[in-house]
Amino acid sequence: MITLGIESSCDETSIAVLRDTEIVVNHIYSQIEHVCFGGVVPEIASRAHLEKIDRLTASALNEASLSFRDIDLLAVTDCPGLAGALLVGVSFALGIHNGWNIPVTGVNHLEGHIFSAMLENPGLSFPFLALVVSGGHTAIYKVMEIGRYECLGQTVDDAAGEAFDKVGKMLGFAYPAGRAIEQEAAASPEDASGIRFPVAKVNGNPFDFSFSGLKTAVKYFLADKDADFIRENRPSICRAFQKAVADSLMSKLAAASHKTGIKDAALVGGVACNGEIRRQMKRLFGDRAHFPRPGLCTDNAAMIALAGYKRSLKNLTRFPHMEPSKGL
Numbered sequence: 423m424i425t426l427g428i429e430s431s432c433d434e435t436s437i438a439v440l441r442d443t444e445i446v447v448n449h450i451y452s453q454i455e456h457v458c459f460g461g462v463v464p465e466i467a468s469r470a471h472l473e474k475i476d477r478l479t480a481s482a483l484n485e486a487s488l489s490f491r492d493i494d495l496l497a498v499t500d501c502p503g504l505a506g507a508l509l510v511g512v513s514f515a516l517g518i519h520n521g522w523n524i525p526v527t528g529v530n531h532l533e534g535h536i537f538s539a540m541l542e543n544p545g546l547s548f549p550f551l552a553l554v555v556s557g558g559h560t561a562i563y564k565v566m567e568i569g570r571y572e573c574l575g576q577t578v579d580d581a582a583g584e585a586f587d588k589v590g591k592m593l594g595f596a597y598p599a600g601r602a603i604e605q606e607a608a609a610s611p612e613d614a615s616g617i618r619f620p621v622a623k624v625n626g627n628p629f630d631f632s633f634s635g636l637k638t639a640v641k642y643f644l645a646d647k648d649a650d651f652i653r654e655n656r657p658s659i660c661r662a663f664q665k666a667v668a669d670s671l672m673s674k675l676a677a678a679s680h681k682t683g684i685k686d687a688a689l690v691g692g693v694a695c696n697g698e699i700r701r702q703m704k705r706l707f708g709d710r711a712h713f714p715r716p717g718l719c720t721d722n723a724a725m726i727a728l729a730g731y732k733r734s735l736k737n738l739t740r741f742p743h744m745e746p747s748k749g750l
């Protein structure tokens with residue numbers, strides 16, 4: 423079965439072709455149009471998707487040596503995301519659906535991230551825990567099967583990726599700053615500086631996260647330091663910040679595994695590229711820690727196509743709509 427995946431929820435335009443669960447092509451255009459604004463500008467994102475989506479699809483089909491008549495299923499991200507950006511992908515999918523009479527299914531973007539853990543990874547089976555950590559979301563899901571998810575906890579304020587990006591901005595890095603912070607932290611010898619940031623305590627649900635206090639702690643730490651101190655200590659500041667995020671994510675994930683008895687855990691979303699978080703997770707879960715390769719952690723259409731394909735096998739396809747799906 424050939425599935426064409428379409429992703430346009432934020433600032434990546436992506437088109438993928440899957441043959442059953444195998445990636446044939448996964449083309450991604452990451453919009454550079456936002457860099458000078460320090461964050462994603464919704465209006466610019468929608469226009470950039472519109473400019474790229476048609477040609478990206480043509481080149482993906484061309485590389486796969488396929489045409490629309492070979493496609494059995496269209497899978498398109500329909501929520502959550504920037505409304506104008508989603509509308510580009512959904513309208514494009516509905517155009518192909520009507521023109522070529524190809525079945526179409528909407529896929530929740532977070533469901534896509536969850537299923538990115540199953541791409542190229544036959545060792546992962548249900549049930550598993552999925553820690554979704556991206557620029558817009560931080561949550562732990564119990565994944566029972568396709569379409570059956572339970573949110574065990576989520577951030578009560580900023581997402582982890584958002585904290586990386588905001589702290590990165592304070593330290594002079596361009597948006598998005600996660601990768602730059604990781605690279606800078608790698609230049610700091612372990613624990614040499616004594617700089618530490620606190621892991622936030624959240625009242626109520628033990629699996630909820632909070633990152634805005636950490637962001638404020640970095641801000642206050644920097645407030646009374648001069649530019650020379652910040653420049654010299656930037657690697658240690660990045661290392662301490664990254665460690666505080668990793669400690670918070672991993673302590674909650676370990677607690678969720680303990681509570682549910684589920685031993686397999688997947689780390690997905692853009693922040694899952696981070697080596698320090700991966701190392702901590704490997705220490706905790708060993709061979710039962712699952713990570714997509716970095717190119718499949720950030721937004722891509724292969725994960726949307728896989729979730730759509732799995733939906734179709736269980737007759738769970740649904741017409742694209744822009745309402746939040748149950749459980750996610």
Ligand code: KG4
Nearest residue numbers: 556557558583598600601692693696720721
């Ligand atoms: O999943 P994604 O591509 O888009 C959303 O759905 O949000 O995630 C983007 C986020 C950004 O906040 C970016 O700074 C972060 O992922 N990120 C990282 C790393 N690479 C990307 N955060 C920490 N370490 C990294 N290596």
Ligand code: ZN
Nearest residue numbers: 535556720721
């Ligand atoms: Zn995402």
